[in-house]
Amino acid sequence: MSKPIIRAMGASLLAGGMVMSLSAFAAEGLYTMDELGDANVFDSTGEEIGEVEDILMSNDMSVHSLVIQTGEILGLGGNEVVAERGTFTVVTESDNAGFDSVEYEVHMEMTQDELKKLPEYNEDWWNQTSQSLQQAWENTKEVSESAWENTKQASSSAWYNVKQGVEEMGDEVEQATE
Numbered sequence: 001m002s003k004p005i006i007r008a009m010g011a012s013l014l015a016g017g018m019v020m021s022l023s024a025f026a027a028e029g030l031y032t033m034d035e036l037g038d039a040n041v042f043d044s045t046g047e048e049i050g051e052v053e054d055i056l057m058s059n060d061m062s063v064h065s066l067v068i069q070t071g072e073i074l075g076l077g078g079n080e081v082v083a084e085r086g087t088f089t090v091v092t093e094s095d096n097a098g099f100d101s102v103e104y105e106v107h108m109e110m111t112q113d114e115l116k117k118l119p120e121y122n123e124d125w126w127n128q129t130s131q132s133l134q135q136a137w138e139n140t141k142e143v144s145e146s147a148w149e150n151t152k153q154a155s156s157s158a159w160y161n162v163k164q165g166v167e168e169m170g171d172e173v174e175q176a177t178e
Contacts, residue, residue: 031090032102039090039104041068043112052106053080054121059137066106067121081118082125083108 039052054067063085071078087110093103108115119125 031104035102036090036104036106039106041066041070041088041106041108043108043115044110045112047112049108049112049115050078056082058133064133068106068118070115080121081115082121082129083118 033055036055037052040048041050041052043049050068050070052066053069056064056067058064065082065084066088067080068083069078069080087108089107089109090104091107093105
């Protein structure tokens with residue numbers, strides 16, 4: 001009698017685990033890097049401040065940051081600054097953006113004075129950021145491996161406790177029916 005209960009409990013735990021691992025992902029738009037690379041950039045007041053010069057990707061191939069060309073006049077002057085993900089929003093320029101006519105605007109969540117404080121895109125920034133991201137990646141791998149081991153141990157312990165409880169419950173049911 002206890003084996004069917006154990007199987008039912010095991011199936012419930014397995015189904016619950018699958019549901020948790022298949023948690024919903026937020027729907028995201030589809031963006032073309034080619035068009036984003038030339039998008040006009042606006043500050044928080046709506047004033048145009050430059051355009052996207054480059055798009056920097058992280059190890060997981062998500063957008064890490066945008067390189068923005070600011071202060072350029074007739075192709076001269078200006079500088080390139082780095083705006084990290086979370087400091088800007090990408091929107092389509094018109095509601096009628098179809099497959100062949102997608103154009104974007106980048107809206108910064110800061111004023112021009114705040115934009116002046118963004119790091120300059122240069123070799124020093126590149127080397128420092130690359131090194132920091134690599135270290136973060138290594139730390140994430142270590143933490144993930146540790147979390148996986150802890151999860152395996154906790155699951156094993158929980159499964160053993162459930163099995164013991166179900167067996168005891170089965171014994172009690174058997175004794176009650178005798």
